[in-house]
Amino acid sequence: MLQRRQLLQGAAFAAVGGLGAAGCAGAGPSGPHAVRYWGMGAADTDKDEAARDAFLQTAAGRDAQVSIDQVPSSGSADMSQIITAVRGGTAPDVWWMDRFNAVQNASIGLLEPVDPLIEEFEGVSREEFTQQWLQFSLDELTYDGQLYGLPTSTDARGLLYNENVLKDAGVDLDLFDPGQHVITWDELREVARTVVHQDSRGNYDRLGFAPWADQGMPYTWAFGLGAEVYDNDATRVVLDSPQWQSVYNLYADWAEEFSYSKVDAFFATYQPPNAPPTQNAVFSEKLAITTGGPWQISGNKKYAPKLPLKWTWLPVAKDGDPTYTWSGGFSLVLPKGSNLSRTTWEFMKHFTGFAGQSIVVPKLGSLPTNLEAITAQKYDPDAELFRQMLPNSTSRPPLPVGSAVSDAMDRAKTSVALGTKSPREVAEETQAMVVPKMDLFPGYRIPESYGKPQKIPDSR
Amino acid sequence: MSVTDTVGPTAGPPRTINAGGQSAPPPPPRRSRGLNVGQRRKLRTGLLFISPWIIGVLIFIIYPVVYSIALSFTRYSGMEAPTWVGIQNYVTAFTDPMVGKAASNTIFYAIIAVPLGLLIALALAIAMNQNVREVAWYRTIFYAPSLIPAFAMSFIFIVFLNPQFGVFNQVLNLFGGANVNLLGDPTGVKIAIILMAQLGAGNAALIFLAGLRNIPKTIYEAARVDGASPLRQFFAITFPLLSPVLLFNLITGISGSLQVFTEAFIVTNGTGDPDAGALFYMMYLYKNAFGFAELGYASALAVILFLVGLALALLVYWLSRRFVNYDVEAG
Numbered sequence: 001m002l003q004r005r006q007l008l009q010g011a012a013f014a015a016v017g018g019l020g021a022a023g024c025a026g027a028g029p030s031g032p033h034a035v036r037y038w039g040m041g042a043a044d045t046d047k048d049e050a051a052r053d054a055f056l057q058t059a060a061g062r063d064a065q066v067s068i069d070q071v072p073s074s075g076s077a078d079m080s081q082i083i084t085a086v087r088g089g090t091a092p093d094v095w096w097m098d099r100f101n102a103v104q105n106a107s108i109g110l111l112e113p114v115d116p117l118i119e120e121f122e123g124v125s126r127e128e129f130t131q132q133w134l135q136f137s138l139d140e141l142t143y144d145g146q147l148y149g150l151p152t153s154t155d156a157r158g159l160l161y162n163e164n165v166l167k168d169a170g171v172d173l174d175l176f177d178p179g180q181h182v183i184t185w186d187e188l189r190e191v192a193r194t195v196v197h198q199d200s201r202g203n204y205d206r207l208g209f210a211p212w213a214d215q216g217m218p219y220t221w222a223f224g225l226g227a228e229v230y231d232n233d234a235t236r237v238v239l240d241s242p243q244w245q246s247v248y249n250l251y252a253d254w255a256e257e258f259s260y261s262k263v264d265a266f267f268a269t270y271q272p273p274n275a276p277p278t279q280n281a282v283f284s285e286k287l288a289i290t291t292g293g294p295w296q297i298s299g300n301k302k303y304a305p306k307l308p309l310k311w312t313w314l315p316v317a318k319d320g321d322p323t324y325t326w327s328g329g330f331s332l333v334l335p336k337g338s339n340l341s342r343t344t345w346e347f348m349k350h351f352t353g354f355a356g357q358s359i360v361v362p363k364l365g366s367l368p369t370n371l372e373a374i375t376a377q378k379y380d381p382d383a384e385l386f387r388q389m390l391p392n393s394t395s396r397p398p399l400p401v402g403s404a405v406s407d408a409m410d411r412a413k414t415s416v417a418l419g420t421k422s423p424r425e426v427a428e429e430t431q432a433m434v435v436p437k438m439d440l441f442p443g444y445r446i447p448e449s450y451g452k453p454q455k456i457p458d459s460r
Numbered sequence: 461m462s463v464t465d466t467v468g469p470t471a472g473p474p475r476t477i478n479a480g481g482q483s484a485p486p487p488p489p490r491r492s493r494g495l496n497v498g499q500r501r502k503l504r505t506g507l508l509f510i511s512p513w514i515i516g517v518l519i520f521i522i523y524p525v526v527y528s529i530a531l532s533f534t535r536y537s538g539m540e541a542p543t544w545v546g547i548q549n550y551v552t553a554f555t556d557p558m559v560g561k562a563a564s565n566t567i568f569y570a571i572i573a574v575p576l577g578l579l580i581a582l583a584l585a586i587a588m589n590q591n592v593r594e595v596a597w598y599r600t601i602f603y604a605p606s607l608i609p610a611f612a613m614s615f616i617f618i619v620f621l622n623p624q625f626g627v628f629n630q631v632l633n634l635f636g637g638a639n640v641n642l643l644g645d646p647t648g649v650k651i652a653i654i655l656m657a658q659l660g661a662g663n664a665a666l667i668f669l670a671g672l673r674n675i676p677k678t679i680y681e682a683a684r685v686d687g688a689s690p691l692r693q694f695f696a697i698t699f700p701l702l703s704p705v706l707l708f709n710l711i712t713g714i715s716g717s718l719q720v721f722t723e724a725f726i727v728t729n730g731t732g733d734p735d736a737g738a739l740f741y742m743m744y745l746y747k748n749a750f751g752f753a754e755l756g757y758a759s760a761l762a763v764i765l766f767l768v769g770l771a772l773a774l775l776v777y778w779l780s781r782r783f784v785n786y787d788v789e790a791g
Contacts, residue, residue, distance in 0.1 A: 080750040083538045106535030107752045202638040203623075264734075269624035273729055336539065344665035404752050407731075414734045420646065421735075431556060436552055437752065440535065 605642030646737025671705030
């Protein structure tokens with residue numbers, strides 16, 4: 001029979017062994033050529049691995065050991081995992097991060113600037129080294145004059161429409177032909193009136209368009225209505241400007257005709273949150289038009305290969321107005337605690353350069369930020385319209401309070417659409433919410449190059 | 461002249477009897493001069509045995525509480541050293557419109573969810589306490605929903621309220637009503653979360669059940685002999701004698717309602733929308749801490765919540781003197 005002493009000894013060994021195993025778990029390779037990389041996410045491991053394998057084939061990557069971890073997050077703005085890792089001394093060397101969060105994360109000291117690495121390993125100026133990427137993607141990574149990462153992919157916003165639904169409703173498809181016409185808001189409203197259909201109980205069972213759905217966020221329409229978030233000269237946020245009120249008015253006006261609650265019930269029915277990708281109102285031919293981007297193209301082909309789904313420009317106020325859009329995307333950054341080694345830098349440079357983007361971007365269904373990759377058309381040819389949007393595109397303004405701005409705007413959107421507040425009230429409320437947070441960064445300036453059009457070479 | 465006489469072997473402390481044979485007030489007990497060697501050894505052993513608990517409380521409760529209070533006076537992102545800002549975070553909290561919104565949502569939730577939860581838990585406990593052969597089955601069935609984790613329950617509710625497939629709308633349709641998305645309405649989403657919380661009433665019901673079983677049966681027998689109806693028995697016997705348990709469930713219910721988070725986070729995808737209708741206090745605190753990297757401000761919000769919770773608990777204790785009856789003995 002087991003003696004008490006033996007039992008205690010056994011338990012002690014098991015505890016020590018367990019602690020040791022836990023301590024070793026996730027430690028990954030170590031040494032001067034080791035790179036610990038937090039990737040895009042479990043669903044995109046194949047892209048990370050393809051980029052990693054290509055790097056290992058290069059002279060710079062021959063001796064490298066790159067371990068990939070996919071760390072889940074409860075949202076792109078939730079930084080608890082990375083902050084915990086950095087504070088716990090287990091930060092990755094390289095991290096795939098939404099560029100929108102770069103300035104906020106840099107402002108709290110979560111990221112290492114790459115300027116010293118450019119100087120140490122490239123021997124050229126930052127301006128010279130970064131010429132290979134789209135300017136707006138670099139602006140989005142710039143805080144306090146320093147660059148905090150290298151850009152990977154980008155995108156743009158446009159209208160996705162289903163020709164079948166529009167034809168069935170008797171809509172003139174030429175309105176949507178991007179080569180012939182840029183649809184106006186009035187025309188879009190008329191199309192929505194034509195398409196919408198209700199069942200015997202008054203539920204929408206076919207819908208034309210909802211400006212607040214999918215990518216119809218305030219930022220999207222703000223770029224078309226000239227609403228700016230930050231006044232660089234006055235160094236203050238201007239979220240209560242008349243232009244912002246006109247953005248919110250757009251939602252309020254639309255919801256007067258197409259009740260928010262009924263539209264909401266429509267989306268909850270045909271495209272509920274967290275539904276599988278196949279449960280989509282466009283795929284089920286219930287929704288004619290929605291706001292989206294090139295990342296949806298591969299899904300459209302996969303889940304609705306027979307549907308005539310096409311893209312066009314975002315709606316403008318009146319005929320002849322310039323087209324507009326905005327671009328998001330991702331980047332590779334160096335969290336605090338990164339080893340900042342040459343191998344880490346070479347991995348990051350390869351991944352974000354022409355070679356890496358040529359592999360990853362077409363698989364992601366997005367657009368490259370690397371100019372050479374754009375010229376070489378290293379993206380899905382069906383995303384060509386979005387490539388044409390890039391010269392007039394820019395990112396959302398890089399602010400150290402980006403999450404708070406985005407959060408406040410999204411809430412304002414639903415408030416006006418529900419009719420609980422007026423456009424003026426939500427604009428003032430948004431301003432009131434963001435100003436105290438921005439006051440913590442007195443004299444903050446967005447890079448001077450932000451928002452300026454960039455000449456982008458045509459694809460071959 | 462007076463003598464000291466011990467009355468009986470178990471009659472308590474010695475009484476002083478004066479010459480007239482009347483009892484005099486006993487002298488104040490002598491102060492202990494400290495523990496002897498044996499007692500000290502026992503104390504050490506006892507402390508050693510509970511030391512894991514003491515260490516756990518110190519590390520995981522006392523230290524975080526004290527650290528949070530300290531952080532609430534700083535600006536802290538979680539990365540760089542905290543910067544002292546005095547009471548600025550508290551000033552901001554009292555002027556931030558979203559704190560007001562989150563607090564009013566939480567109060568709305570607490571005012572409905574806590575009394576409703578107590579009523580449902582009490583009803584369940586009474587049902588679980590019936591003297592029938594299958595009572596064990598009933599207890600299992602009534603308690604089973606409480607075993608479902610909050611996140612799983614949230615997903616069940618999302619399906620339950622789906623405008624097309626959900627049972628809720630199917631019933632509405634039977635009466636000719638149009639489909640509604642309760643989760644898309646600022647008040648509807650709060651009500652949905654309140655209803656969802658009631659599926660966890662089994663935990664409070666178990667405590668009520670223990671209280672019910674603690675009430676001596678003889679009291680009911682006497683009441684029946686006196687011709688008291690079941691309703692009269694409930695209000696004259698059950699309810700007063702259950703009041704200590706009610707007080708416990710009330711305080712834990714208030715505390716839990718101030719911290720409502722998981723259901724709202726899942727149902728609204730972490731946004732608290734529509735129109736901040738489900739933005740509860742803890743969700744706003746979480747957003748500030750981990751979305752906006754303002755741990756100092758989030759700590760101030762946490763301290764305010766702690767003080768409000770403490771004040772409410774003290775208020776309930778104070779009020780409880782009027783309705784709580786501790787006279788019952790196990791029968």
